[in-house]
Structure formats: structure tokens, C-alpha cells
Amino acid sequence: xxxxxxxxxxxxxxxxxxxxxxxxxxxxxxxxxxxxxxxxxxxxxxxxxxxxxxxxxxxxxxxxxxxxxxxxxxxxxxxxxxxxxxxxxxxxxxxxxxxxxxxxxxxxxxxxxxxxxxxxxxxxxxxxxxxxxxxxxxxxxxxxxxxxxxxxxxxxxxxxxxxxxxxxxxxxxxxxxxxxxxxxxxxxxxxxxxxxxxxxxxxxxxxxxxxxxxxxxxxxxxxxxxxxxxxxxxxxxxxxxxxxxxxxxxxxxxxxxxxx
Amino acid sequence: xxxxxxxxxxxxxxxxxxxxxxxxxxxxxxxxxxxxxxxxxxxxxxxxxxxxxxxxxxxxxxxxxxxxxxxxxxxxxxxxxxxxxxxxxxxxxxxxxxxxxxxxxxxxxxxxxxxxxxxxxxxxxxxxxxxxxxxxxxxxxxxxxxxxxxxxxxxxxxxxxxxxxxxxxxxxxxxxxxxxxxxxxxxxxxxxxxxxxxxxxxxxxxxxxxxxxxxxxxxxxxxxxxxxxxxxxxxxxxxxxxxxxxxxxxxxxxxxxxxx
DNA sequence: CTGCTCATTCTGCACAGCAGAAAATCCTAT
DNA sequence: ATAGGATTTTCTGCTGTGCAGAATGAGCAG
Numbered sequence: 001x002x003x004x005x006x007x008x009x010x011x012x013x014x015x016x017x018x019x020x021x022x023x024x025x026x027x028x029x030x031x032x033x034x035x036x037x038x039x040x041x042x043x044x045x046x047x048x049x050x051x052x053x054x055x056x057x058x059x060x061x062x063x064x065x066x067x068x069x070x071x072x073x074x075x076x077x078x079x080x081x082x083x084x085x086x087x088x089x090x091x092x093x094x095x096x097x098x099x100x101x102x103x104x105x106x107x108x109x110x111x112x113x114x115x116x117x118x119x120x121x122x123x124x125x126x127x128x129x130x131x132x133x134x135x136x137x138x139x140x141x142x143x144x145x146x147x148x149x150x151x152x153x154x155x156x157x158x159x160x161x162x163x164x165x166x167x168x169x170x171x172x173x174x175x176x177x178x179x180x181x182x183x184x185x186x187x188x189x190x191x192x193x194x195x196x197x198x199x200x201x202x203x204x205x206x207x208x209x210x211x212x213x214x215x216x217x218x219x220x221x222x223x224x225x226x227x228x229x230x231x232x233x234x235x236x237x238x239x240x241x242x243x244x245x246x247x248x249x250x251x252x253x254x255x256x257x258x259x260x
Numbered sequence: 261x262x263x264x265x266x267x268x269x270x271x272x273x274x275x276x277x278x279x280x281x282x283x284x285x286x287x288x289x290x291x292x293x294x295x296x297x298x299x300x301x302x303x304x305x306x307x308x309x310x311x312x313x314x315x316x317x318x319x320x321x322x323x324x325x326x327x328x329x330x331x332x333x334x335x336x337x338x339x340x341x342x343x344x345x346x347x348x349x350x351x352x353x354x355x356x357x358x359x360x361x362x363x364x365x366x367x368x369x370x371x372x373x374x375x376x377x378x379x380x381x382x383x384x385x386x387x388x389x390x391x392x393x394x395x396x397x398x399x400x401x402x403x404x405x406x407x408x409x410x411x412x413x414x415x416x417x418x419x420x421x422x423x424x425x426x427x428x429x430x431x432x433x434x435x436x437x438x439x440x441x442x443x444x445x446x447x448x449x450x451x452x453x454x455x456x457x458x459x460x461x462x463x464x465x466x467x468x469x470x471x472x473x474x475x476x477x478x479x480x481x482x483x484x485x486x487x488x489x490x491x492x493x494x495x496x497x498x499x500x501x502x503x504x505x506x507x508x509x510x511x512x513x514x515x516x517x518x519x520x
Numbered sequence: 521c522t523g524c525t526c527a528t529t530c531t532g533c534a535c536a537g538c539a540g541a542a543a544a545t546c547c548t549a550t
Numbered sequence: 551a552t553a554g555g556a557t558t559t560t561c562t563g564c565t566g567t568g569c570a571g572a573a574t575g576a577g578c579a580g
Contacts, residue, residue, distance in 0.1 A: 020529075021530085056558090059558065066279075070290060077557070086383040124343075128329070280561090284568090303527085315527070317569060317570070320528095527575080531570105533569090535568090536565105536568075537565095
């Protein structure tokens, strides 16, 4: 089976391993759908190659996705995300636009920092890693792309919550009984002053994350983060990390504005 | 096979019939995902009953949806839409909130008008029927729920486009080579004055639709529409249709505001 | 604490989903 | 405009996947 990951969500009830009785054909369809949402267009051949199935199989799965509005046919040979994978007002999907705008700046961030870099968006009380560029040094944080974490447990989630009023934060955290709202709100006040959030191993052991918001029309729509092995993290470099993150965020914001 | 419909999209290349070589297990997973997005929470038993499969089968499919982030487990026994089916900033999904807020007013509209009523949202250059209440008189327009139409061919799509600047409309219609942009823009000027759009059989033969926008914070996020058999439509009743639609739209807007 | 309901796990088997072949379509180069 | 190659789409035989049902586990109400 190809390299594939579930969500490392820490709830005792939510599976982060592949289910014991996986339904492979359903899984393949869902994987294609996720690729369409994150990356834009795919052809039958590309989908077949990535899934490791025959083109006839990929074609059948894409027909199912089209039939149920998870995909639409391009003008050419490709398929792209259909209405179910986009919500009202987005075309192409904001998620795909964010991801496309982020890959260049994330690579730049990795080049200058030597550490892995990520882009996250918030969905409800979780954040989702929609783009991930891995550092190429031996000791590094591996790709988080596709993973989902509780919103308040990540630097990106924290910095996006910091852009919201306290009442709205409290409402979002209703879906997170494990989170202490008062503690989170207190932390947000510091983050609002600093403009950047530091996460000392709260999402994952051995990983420190530093995150800054990416804004579209003044609204925080995503966050760009550095993922640093805790053995390499230096608190005194925070201003430097922040400068790099600010540059990456501004580059993404500029790309989003010219994109339309 | 249970009653199920594809999208009646008119492109010669896009299937609106069930695919010839359907993949049933993928199809079942996608149907569950669509229900989660539109309706909120589902339990294993509910999913099994609606699909017509055993609970063990439904359970396996839901585990696949959780694994690939199309679903998350509720605090109780239910599953709801996961991060893939929500975009950033929505919790619960705006689509589910719109649908929940619309069902009461749609029933009221059917009661007062005697015709079927729908709620649509725009995704790119299409509109999607996310809620549908059918009239119970013998001659009526049947449910459109789940269907997707080109944006400019429906009254709901037209009235939502009317809330956008001409430049943005032209950009959206780039995905619709069949649409004459000048004709659409001309029609939009009339719709902006009237506040309501009338569609004389442009989406479907024998159906006249009248639609009005539903706004959230001043933005048109959806449209509420009456679907009237063309034999029963009376142009001189347009002010009456408009008054009913306006009342339904205002009721939905009020429900959305109190919901948060 | 008990009983009921629902969720979850496990297993044998039938048929659905697979790959491969063939046909059709599309795109690019000449 | 035509030809060739690449890709998509359709069709079919076969096998292993996904199904239902049984058994077990979990949760909730009385």
C-alpha cells in the first residue's frame, strides 16, 4: 500500500490508523476527491498513477465523483473539484488558491530557515494542514500535509483564533471540552500583542511550531508556520523567525490579491 | 436501487445518468458525505437505513470517511461533516446552517403559494439546490435537492449574480462558454431593479422559477425560489410571488443572525 | 444493576470491482 | 487536413473485496 496517513487527532475515539476493515474502493474515491480539492485539476491517467490502479478503474471512480458532484469535468481532459468540495462564493476553491499561493513562499521559508514549513486553515474547532514543505536536513519535522489537529493545540490555530473576538473563540471551543477556555483566551492576548504564536510541543512531542496569520481582505484565512525540532529551537531567535514568517505571509497575501 | 439522481447538467460531456459502471461502495461513501454536509449529524443506524445496507457496512464506510477527514465523530453516537467538507471559517458548515435556517420558511412558502420551493447556493459557475420542499398538489415541480445547474440558467443563480459587480460576473461566466455574457449582464440590470429574477423555462422545460437572494451580513449567500409549472404561472402575480419570497428570505436571514 | 439498543468486530461467501483488451477520442506535429 | 501517438472510455472474465449476519462490546435509561 502506498504511503498514506490518517489524522493524528488525539481523541480516544477517533481513528488515526487506517481502519481495520478498510473499504479500498471508497478510500480511493475519497483520496481523489481530496487531491482535487487541494491541487485543482487531475486527469484520468494522473489519478490512476497516484492511486496505483488501472486507468479504467480511475475512470470509473472519477465518474462516481462527477455523478455525486464531488468533481466536474474540465474543458480539457482534466477533472476538478465539484460543488460539494467548494462552498458558496468560491471558484476555484479558496483552499486550492491558498495552497497554490503558498507553495513558493513556503519553499523560500524552508530555504532561509532550514526547517519544515506548513500552511494551515481552520475548519471549526480544528486546523488542517493544506500545504507542507519539508526541510532536507537530516533532523527535520516530516510532512504534515493532510493532517488535522485541534485548533488551540497548534501555533497556526492559535494565531487565527487571535484574530477573532473572545466571544467567537469561546463559541468555537465549545467543540473542544478538553480545552480550558480561560487559559486559551489568556494566551490569545499575548499572541495578539506579538502577532505570532509559539507552540512548545503542544501538538506533538519534540516539535516546536511558530505561526503567523495570512490575511485576505483583512481577515485571517490561513496561517503559515515553521516546524522546528525542539532540540534546535532557540527562543532568542524569535524575532528572526517572525521576520521570515512575516515575509512569507506577505508574499502569499500578494499572490492571493493578484490572483483575483 | 433506491431513488437517486445525478445532476441534470446539460453539458454534452457531463453524465446526468448513473454511470454505466458504477462503483457502488464508493457511491455509498459519497452519498453519506453529501448527507453529512447538508444535514449535519448522522448515526451508523441512520446511514445504514438510508443507504439500504447493514449497519456493519455503514460503519465501515463511516470509518473510511473519518479516516480521510470527510467526517468526524460527534460527542455522542453521531458523525458529522469533517474538515474536507467544510472550508475555513465555517463551523458548522455554512451550507448546513443555511439549510437548517431555510426548511421552516420554505414550508411556509409552499403553504402560502401552493408550489414547490427551493434554496440554492452558488459554487463557481453553478448553483446547487441544498434544500427543497415539494408542493403536495397533483401538478407540481418535483424535488430538486442535490441537483446542480449552470448559474445563469436559474432564477436563483441570476439573482445572486445580480448582487455582484459586472466584472466579477464576467469572470465567473468564463467557465460557461455557452453563456452570452452581454445578454446575461443586460438581464442582471433588470433583476437589480426588480430585486427578483424570473426564469421562463430556461433551466427545465415546463418549469418557471422565481427567485430572490438571501443575504448574510449584506452579502448574497443563497437564493430562495418558487418552482411553478408553466401552465400555472401568472405574470400578473409577480408582486405577490415577490412578497412571499421576500418574507421567506427575511425569515431565513433572521434565523441565520440568531444562530450566530 | 439490568436490560435494551446501537455500535463495533469478525468471518464466510458471492458478486462487485478489478485489470486488461479493445475501441473511441483527442491532441499534436507535419 | 491528416496521421500517429497518447489518453480516455467501454466492455468482459475472473478473483479477491465488500457484503450481511453473527457475535461481542458499549452506552444509556429505568
